[in-house]
Amino acid sequence: MFLQMQIWALFLLQEGAAVSFDLRSMWNQMGFLAKVVVLVLFIMSAWSIGVMIDRVLAFNAARNQSRAFAPAVAGALREGKLDEAIKIADRFKKSHLAKVVVAGLQEFRAHQMSSEIPGEEIEASRRALERAEAIVHAELKRGVSALATIGSTGPFVGLLGTVVGIINAFKGISTEKSTGLGAVAGGISEALVTTAFGLFVAIPAVMMFNYFTNRVESFDVEMSNSSSELIDYFLKRTQKANAGK
Numbered sequence: 001m002f003l004q005m006q007i008w009a010l011f012l013l014q015e016g017a018a019v020s021f022d023l024r025s026m027w028n029q030m031g032f033l034a035k036v037v038v039l040v041l042f043i044m045s046a047w048s049i050g051v052m053i054d055r056v057l058a059f060n061a062a063r064n065q066s067r068a069f070a071p072a073v074a075g076a077l078r079e080g081k082l083d084e085a086i087k088i089a090d091r092f093k094k095s096h097l098a099k100v101v102v103a104g105l106q107e108f109r110a111h112q113m114s115s116e117i118p119g120e121e122i123e124a125s126r127r128a129l130e131r132a133e134a135i136v137h138a139e140l141k142r143g144v145s146a147l148a149t150i151g152s153t154g155p156f157v158g159l160l161g162t163v164v165g166i167i168n169a170f171k172g173i174s175t176e177k178s179t180g181l182g183a184v185a186g187g188i189s190e191a192l193v194t195t196a197f198g199l200f201v202a203i204p205a206v207m208m209f210n211y212f213t214n215r216v217e218s219f220d221v222e223m224s225n226s227s228s229e230l231i232d233y234f235l236k237r238t239q240k241a242n243a244g245k
Contacts, residue, residue, distance in 0.1 A: 037161035041194070101227075122234055148205075
């Protein structure tokens, strides 16, 4: 078996001695459909890279600002300063926790300041927190679904280029009336380049989609815990206010 592989390797080297595998020459030898496939894959790759950069920056900013926001707002709430807590939250515009907490604080303060607002303040604050969580979750997942689409369709777009390359390879055989490597080199190069490019686009997109999905889930847990802790704080504050009457 090993000897047979060596013989085939020598045969291919002899047949393809004059074949150039320069990228520019490959591009010039490609047919129209193969070039379209490569251009589509290039656009998909650029789009996925843009989404990756945007999400990495957004997630890092959310994490860093939330780490600074949590102790600051906790100190204000321990002292019972709702207005101060809201001002602190407004300073951390990119924090996912601040966006959720400020919604609950504003709703709770609005009920305390006005008796004309219908509904119980704790339930109203809980609904405000849930709405804010849903909005922030959608913001965090912005563009992530595009990575899933690119990751799932990239190999198939590359496969389309592979099929086109194989067709061109058979056309080369029929045109030159030869079965040597030189007759099929152009078509095979198209097939291999588009297949490799499709995988090159899809693999990072799938990996980053899974990574971003896990990070969004961790952010969801943090927002849920913060909402639960804030509701507990509102309950304790309400009970103390009722006991003091």
